Amino acid sequence: MERIMLAHGSGGRLSHELILNLFQKHLGNAHLNQMNDAVLLPGMERIAVSTDSFVVSPLFFRGGNIGKLAVCGTVNDLAVSGAIPKFITLALILEEGLPIEELEQIIKSVAGTAAEAGVLVVCGDTKVVERGSADRIFINTTGIGYITDRLVEPKRIQPGDEIIITGTIGDHGIAILSEREGLEFQTPVLSDCAPLNKLIDTFYLPGVKCMRDPTRGGVATTLNELAQQAGVSMLLKEELLPLLPSVESACEMLGLDPLYLANEGKALVIVAPEVADEVLLKMQSHPLGQNATRIGIVQEGKSGLVLLETFLGGKRFVGMLEGEHLPRIC
């Protein structure tokens, strides 16, 4: 019997297959099938909607907590879809025994982050389950925004376009891991968790073709999805990847690939080459985009193929996340 495994939720290939073979199969419709993070609803006066659930261990980490994450995740999904987030809903599943003080801290973060993003929490729901039926607190948020004339979708991506990331890669993944496992690197890594809508408002230009937030599965998995949907190939350059020194050394010690680590406050932006410089400058003028940089280009070639040019000049195949990376050196 096939059962749900943790990897089905990791945002990698198994998640992708689950969506295709189960959710789309039974629930499929024109909106859902776009497989976008947020969907624009025609006939609803330009309304966009997105939903996300949040489970994270630990609940509190350097740079944020589950409450902040719950707002950012949904706001960002709307924002990278070209919408302006306006309202969110907040549904909580609480485990019996959760200290009220912790809950209050989380809710304060929700409030603060919502204010920063300029969204209002407009309705909510709370369920409490018996001890052991949940891990302290699970949160679901649904975001509602309105559609702008920003035309961002994978179909617009063309060979020659440039791939930009709004900042350093893998911070959230390493922050969570080191917090959870008690790993102390040179300088502690902070989660990058942040709402991106204001940053996007700052740099958006019509030459921006597509945006995504590379959360679970990381930059690699997100670019794989985009390359497949757009029917193009992509080439990244290892030397261009922005990495905090601590993230770099964490990856080197632990044998992790930063391209597969989660980010919660970064956008991947595919732009026409003629506006790349301008978009970059605008990004860099915003506090959340200071480290924005080009990381690669879109190419002709096998649809969905993502390659990385390494420091040594050779190329490496960058696939979707597939479980953990097991040792191969023989």
Next chain:
Amino acid sequence: MKNEAKTIFFNGIVQGVGFRPFVYKLAEELGINGWVNNSSHGVTIHAEGNKLDLFYDRLLKEVPSLAKIVTAQVIDVEPRYYKTFKIVESKAESKADVLISPDVATCRDCLADMADSNSRFYQFPFTNCTNCGPRYTIIHDVPYDRALTTMSEFRMCKSCEEDYVNPRNRRFHAQPIACKNCGPKFQLTDGSGRSLPGLGVDQLSQGGILAVKGLGGFHLVCDARNVEAVRRLRERKERGFKPFAVMARSIAVAREQVNILIKEEELLTSSSAPIVILERKLASRGGLSEDIAPGIQTLGILLPYAPIHYRLFEGPYDFLIMTSANLSGRPLIYSNDEALAELQGIADYFLMHNRDIYHPCDDSVVQLIGDEIVFHRRARGYVPLPILMSSYQVETPLLGVGGELKNSFCLVAGQRAFVSQYIGDMEGYENLQRFHQELESFQRVVNIVPSAVAHDKHPNYQLTNFALEQPWPKCAVQHHHAHLVSVLGEWDRTEPTLGVICDGTGYGDDHCIWGFEFLYGNSSGYERKAHLEYLGLPGGDAGAKHPLRIAYAYVKTLLRGEAWEKTKPLWRPLSNMERRILDRQVDTGVQLFQTSSAGRLFDAVSALIGVCIKVTYEGQAAIELESVGAGFLQDHLEDEESSQKNSQVLYSFETRVEEGVLILGVRALFEDLIQDVLLGVSKEEISYRFHMTIAQAIVDIALQLEVGDGPMVLSGGVFQNRLLTEAVLRNCQRHGIKVLRSRSLPPGDGGLAFGQILIANEVL
């Protein structure tokens, strides 16, 4: 009088190797009439006369050196009363079932031609004949005929044509025949493409680095005694400490640097002309640059094998670096355009010719271990010779894709398995492309189109994905099972056998990373009888590049309390942060991969005793560890055979049974070994003791397993370690255990694909 006419069929390597002229001459000598021709199934002879038995005997006995008869059949026929013996033109059959010869080192006769100022082959750097020259590397398709080789571009001159059709000439039907009037040409250029006179001898003499196009691809070449040139080459190639191969002018000159046994001499001077790994003479280290093979006591030596090499040795040097021209992690460069583009800034000069290479093929690398040849890399000179089986029969033509690193693949149909040349590490995208390219062209040369595929069980291997995408039936094969069956297949044995597989890493059935395994089985299945205890490998492949981290994690896991505290001084090269993180990894298991790898055990010991703490090429820590241990043997233990002494130097180890499986425990081994380190015992001695201990443990466990008195297979890349392997062989001999090892494939992952197809053949 006896029956007067017979038809004889020979199959095997019988075309393009001077077989028909040989038959012709023998027939003339014995007064036999009839004919000989090439057919799609080999060579057919119709012979009439009264010395037919003698004729047949001598045909078998005196076959040309490059020929290999695989099957022979004789039938009695009615005589037709021919008056002469003739070579009949071959019928142009579409697909021939004939084996293609590997490339062959230049023969003596051709060297004599090159030295003869009256010959049109005088100094001609492409001279060849039916006994030597390019074969596999220039062949597009079968049958082997000039039109289907990269020689088709060159039109024979009148003299060459005369030789080509004259059965008494050494170049009769030599497909790549050419002379200085009609053949390919070399051109020397500088980095900007400007033509220069000569073949680069002056440039080499002055310390220049040349990119030279040879038989199977480009080499980077420089004077091996020029310290400056060698250092520049190493820097430009970003090669870390990986040793360079050295071409010696002659075997006599090579002897100044290395010890050469008779069997090693045979290998060096064989028509395959591989790189042979040889023991360096301690006394003469001064001669060659230290940068050639840093940290190790061996040298990879090869002799000139193509006419151009002899021309290069017209210079005043005795040794040339001859390293494959490929950039780190990328495939061998074999076309002029590629060379000019990619070797810009690495080579100062380019010596290129206008005959295309069709199958890029690295030099083969071999070593004599326990009196038998062991392949480190199998390519030029050996590919595409098949492994011929009689105990296995493959009905569905199969592809075995091989492993992730040092990949070779295998195509099999019927009773012939063809293993491709070494391709490279599949994590490089360009290497993966090369795999696809060679898979396509190899199918044509060996005339096998697969319709099923075997692959490794590892979920992250690039070629696992490739195999899963194929529309064919597929079979996932456990890595070490394939290593075991590869050896069984080479020896044409099918019965269940105990195999000791000492290896880096392979994906295990329990999702752990295996590597020091005692498997009992055959192509139909196996049982895991014993293995090294599981230890946590921190950071996986990243950790494998930092063997001191492995050592730390292993020792931290194995030793507690005071025993652990005592080891503190050993970890000085690790930063506080590294130690802190490793401590957490050992405690929580985060990014800690449970492994029974033999390779990582050797790596850990290498780092622990200070031999190698940072790895710049695959296997470096273990290779340097072996070198250090072998040095101890050379210096101190001429009487190594004495079992008394052996037992004194061993470290402790323990065996225990867990769930019916025998486990080799190494806690005591590390305790003893660390004791020696702290007492200041030399690295040489510790390494030697460690090797001897593992050799002892292998045989002890084999005996404890009591799986009958059949032979025991040794396989896996760790058995490219001569010090270990020879100790295991001695121990086995002492206990009357017969050993089977790889003989025509590498024991490492280059032999994997062959094992995969034999196992898949049972399952599919």
